[in-house]
Amino acid sequence: MPSELKKLDRRRKAQNHLDKISGHEEHVLVIHYSCESFYNRPEGQTPRVTSIAVRNYASGQTASFSIHKVAELKGVAFPDIDREYDKLEKEMLKEFYVFLEKHKNYDWVHWNMRDINYGFPALEHRFRVLKGKPVELDESRKFDLSRALVSIFGNKYIGHPRLIKLMEANHITALDLLDGPGEATAFENKEFVKLHQSTLRKVDVLANILGRVIDRSIKTNATWQDTHGVHPKIILEYITKHWIFSLLGSLISIGLGVYGIFF
Template sequence: MIFDSTRSKERRAGLREASYILDSKSDVFAIHYSCESFNKYKSTTPRVTSVSIYNLITGEQRCFSIHLEAQIRSFDCDKLSSVELDASERSLLQKFFKFVKAHQGCLWVHWNMKNSKYGFDALSFRYKFLMQRSAPNVKMQYRYDLYVLLKKLYGPNFETNEYESKLLALTQRNCLAIRGMMIGIQEADAFDRKEFQAVMESSQGKSEAIGLIVKAAGEKTLKVNASLRDIYGISPLGLILYVADNFVRISKLWKITIGVVGVIFSMWKFIY
């Protein structure tokens, strides 16, 4: 189409995807997990330390954490051995994948959980490594990467890398009342210092932030760093999309402008 552009096509695809997520008849979960440092182990996937799930519909959260499982087993969290860590992680993953199995067909919104280094495949690998059997699968068609979705909606410059995390920067920009969020390496360091509660709270905060951000994006109320050109591109269709997205605001501005012009015209007639 001569009046179309790549940017307009990407944004329309993003809007359809966001609408599908928010209009889903099934439960929609935002998910984030924390793990040990990728530099700690050279020959295996890092240990999973917590998994947090946020329900976009109800706002309820579920969190599976190593230190909670350790406490259930009466382990000393200040002196967890490798065997005890394995047992606690095994229990964490058992409960998480039991939740997954009970919610087949639901949608999962995540942030860059896209490969075997960090993602659903990494979680499945840790489960198989510890349990010696395959984990229940979250099918690809039910996974939605919020990072990719935001690039479709607003372009690659949707946020700065302030705080070394676009997710944290978006949370700050939109004044989301979420505390305790850390970047991945900080979570790993906190776990090594046995600050388990802080790690869990960071994971919980991120899953909630992901849920709130995807809702705001779908409702077209999300504040981003991108310019209008980044978002809509340069094309007649881009202009139409901008007007459609901002029709109420433009209408109000137009009414104010007409009112001001009317006042000025009346004053001019009175004076002259």
């Protein structure tokens, strides 16, 4: 279990990053994407991507990349999308990485996009599988809002699934938004437009939550102690680890011992 001092340090770092973001909002992008289910994949293939949405936090302008849009531009009929999926997906990812290349110096806010199952590594790997060359975004430019909320408010700040519960607590409407299982079902049913609408809605929701965290109006289940990083154990840990306090404690013990000898 992490010490209270480590938790406090993580909270400070997350808050500092948020303060940095709030200082240049026009260079902050919020990203989310949808894909087929990454569960029950015995052969280990990365899930195919359906749509990606990137929203400028300051202006609200959103760039979107989706299978059905590429199919329309390429003249591929809806019933033929499944047969041409790899070609369409490659073109979609190519468009996305052209956009990313132009915005490499922006901060990219995301929700749990951390690994090969779901995240920037998954997008990169999928494009490589399709014989594309992805643009790798520097780690310092990625900001996981989901982890930041845990660092700031603690593990119990909201129930699971956290994004949905956070929306409910803050009265954010779920219009067009699908949860994980819902997106997987929509993919199986080839409801690509529905998936795209859900992706667009999620970047809107994430931008909304980001704004509330920055202006301190976000509602959670966190206690005052959790929110402000105040815990009695912090004082004990600080005294234990700081050599001045340890030395002072030793001198006091010695003094009391000597006092006991003479009296």
